[in-house]
Amino acid sequence: MAMLLVSPYGRKLVGVRAFNPLIRFSRPSALISTRQGPDENTSPLSSFTSLQERYKLPVVPDIIPLKANQRVVCVGDVHGDINALKRFLKLAEVFDGNKWTGGNTILVQCGDVLDRGLEELECFSLLTSLSKQAAEHEGSLICLWGNHEALNAAGLFQYTMGDDEYENEIGQALDVSPLDTKLWRIQFGGNQPSRWASYEPGGIFALPLMAHLKVAVQVGKTVCVHAGLTQQHLDMYGGLNGMNNIAQEWIKEAHHRQNNNFGEYISVEEVIKDANNRAKLAAKSMPNCLGGGSGESSPVWMRTYSYPPNVPPRQSEKAQAILDEVLTTLDADRMVVGHTVQNQINAALRGKVWRVDVGASRGVSGGTPEVLEIVKQPDGGEEVSILTERGRIPQKDREVSEEAAILKSLL
Numbered sequence: 278m279a280m281l282l283v284s285p286y287g288r289k290l291v292g293v294r295a296f297n298p299l300i301r302f303s304r305p306s307a308l309i310s311t312r313q314g315p316d317e318n319t320s321p322l323s324s325f326t327s328l329q330e331r332y333k334l335p336v337v338p339d340i341i342p343l344k345a346n347q348r349v350v351c352v353g354d355v356h357g358d359i360n361a362l363k364r365f366l367k368l369a370e371v372f373d374g375n376k377w378t379g380g381n382t383i384l385v386q387c388g389d390v391l392d393r394g395l396e397e398l399e400c401f402s403l404l405t406s407l408s409k410q411a412a413e414h415e416g417s418l419i420c421l422w423g424n425h426e427a428l429n430a431a432g433l434f435q436y437t438m439g440d441d442e443y444e445n446e447i448g449q450a451l452d453v454s455p456l457d458t459k460l461w462r463i464q465f466g467g468n469q470p471s472r473w474a475s476y477e478p479g480g481i482f483a484l485p486l487m488a489h490l491k492v493a494v495q496v497g498k499t500v501c502v503h504a505g506l507t508q509q510h511l512d513m514y515g516g517l518n519g520m521n522n523i524a525q526e527w528i529k530e531a532h533h534r535q536n537n538n539f540g541e542y543i544s545v546e547e548v549i550k551d552a553n554n555r556a557k558l559a560a561k562s563m564p565n566c567l568g569g570g571s572g573e574s575s576p577v578w579m580r581t582y583s584y585p586p587n588v589p590p591r592q593s594e595k596a597q598a599i600l601d602e603v604l605t606t607l608d609a610d611r612m613v614v615g616h617t618v619q620n621q622i623n624a625a626l627r628g629k630v631w632r633v634d635v636g637a638s639r640g641v642s643g644g645t646p647e648v649l650e651i652v653k654q655p656d657g658g659e660e661v662s663i664l665t666e667r668g669r670i671p672q673k674d675r676e677v678s679e680e681a682a683i684l685k686s687l688l
Contacts, residue, residue: 319535322461322474323481325454328447332398332405332482334489335412337419339517341383343497343653349383350664351501351631351649353615353622354423356638357394357438362403364646365637368664371418377410383496384411387615387633388423388503388577391476392436393640398446401486422490422524423503423615424577427567429476430487430528432556434469438640443471447481456538463540466552478559479531487528492520492566492576498610498659499651500603505579505614505630508602514566517607520576523564532558582630583617589625589679597626604629610659613649622647622663624676631661 323329343349350369355362366372371379384407390400408418425436440448448471452459462470475481493502495517500506514520533555542548569578581596590596600612611629618636625632633649636642648664661672 317456318537318539318541320538321479321531322451322536322538323479323483325456326447326450326481328450329481329485332401333485334405334408334420335417336489337417337491337494339491339493339521340495341417341497343383343651343659344381345653345655345657347381347383347653348379349385349496349499349651350379351499351613351633351651352384352386353633353635353637354389354618354641355386355394355400356389356392356425356640357397357400358638358640359396359399359403361637361639361646362400364666365648366403366407368646368666369648369650370664371411371416372407377407377414377416377418379411379414379416381415382411383417384419385494385496385501385613386418386420387501387613388421388490389425389615389634390420390423391429392425393438394638395438395442398442405486419494419501420490421494421501421503422492422567422577424569426476426487426490427563427577429472430478430567431560431563432468432473432477434472437469437472440469440472443469443475447471447475458539460540461536461538463542463548464537464551464555466548468552477531477555478528478562479533483528483531488525490524492524493517494521495607495609497651497653498608499613500607500609500611501613503577503614504575504616505582506576506603506612507574507579507581507599508606509574510566510576511603511606514564520564520566524567527562527564527567530562532562534558577616580617582612582626583614583619583632583634586617586619586632587621587623587677589677593626593679597629600626600629611651611661618642618644620644622649622675624661624672625678627678628672628676 352365369384371377371382371384391397404420411418451461465473493506514523566576569575582590611631613631613633615634618634619632621635622633631649635647636644637646650662650664652660654660663670663675
């Protein structure tokens with residue numbers, strides 16, 4: 278029977294994989310465990326493992342000034358491909374295959390580490406390890422919320438490649454923890470329990486990792502966000518600080534209130550009801566800055582600045598006005614976004630929005646990794662370049678315009 282979970286966007290039900298009971302039984306009482314105490318049964322799963330340290334991001338400000346000659350490098354969507362991530366990091370000159378080599382460089386990974394790939398935990402493990410090393414050299418590695426992080430936090434796994442990596446890393450650790458049971462999986466209704474337990478609000482990664490993702494961050498004159506920002510977003514959420522705080526508070530709290538770690542259910546129907554309720558409560562409380570869906574206007578879903586790919590956005594004049602307004606408010610020169618796959622990094626809307634998702638993951642299009650670099654000059658200006666495996670490309674060579682798009686269509 279299919280398990281249906283309510284979409285966090287409140288408009289329709291989303292079918293999420295098939296539900297198969299983890300234990301087959303001939304009478305309801307077979308699901309009841311009496312071995313453990315009530316506190317262990319209802320406690321957060323994060324209290325039974327120390328894996329969190331491996332996936333911990335340092336605290337960084339929402340707005341970071343750049344020093345003279347300091348670099349900020351922006352990396353697009355990774356989607357569970359460790360080889361693509363390593364190529365990004367080496368291009369950015371912050372990673373030699375073993376350690377952080379970027380000095381005081383600030384690296385921003387623009388969201389969507391999750392989904393479409395098989396090495397998601399490996400990617401996050403490398404990013405969090407390098408983030409700690411960067412901090413020791415007065416640098417930073419910042420990870421942003423993408424729409425796929427939001428989907429996973431809401432228990433929506435239609436873009437995943439399975440649960441094996443999480444079972445091997447998270448599930449097995451919980452099995453041999455003081456819980457001493459595999460029954461903790463039952464409360465997740467057969468819906469990738471090790472993954473769900475990791476990313477849900479109040480989950481295993483909620484405090485060390487997810488609470489330190491940024492919806493948006495500003496480094497020097499550059500604003501980085503997964504999909505886009507508007508003045509309306511700033512007004513609605515209270516600026517960059519407000520939206521980051523809202524997302525942080527939401528992911529830290531277990532909205533389902535308590536667990537059922539020993540699977541104390543009397544029927545399969547009760548399991549399904551509990552799992553659905555778990556998803557509904559997280560979805561209902563999800564802040565709008567993380568919610569949305571295809572075509573929606575939230576910071577992790579909008580495509581106003583990035584679609585169609587490789588050419589200027591639709592309704593360019595309107596998009597330009599929206600972009601100019603928010604950049605003026607933030608005293609910024611440019612915005613960097615991922616989310617929409619481009620053939621190569623490019624700038625639209627008079628060079629003010631940089632689109633850096635090149636579909637590098639094998640689970641997307643296997644595109645060639647490129648990195649955006651901004652360097653603060655001694656005179657206070659900022660120089661923008663694209664770092665590629667063929668060398669450095671100046672900003673002017675990657676700007677797209679209406680005139681260039683028309684000319685290209687005629688050739």
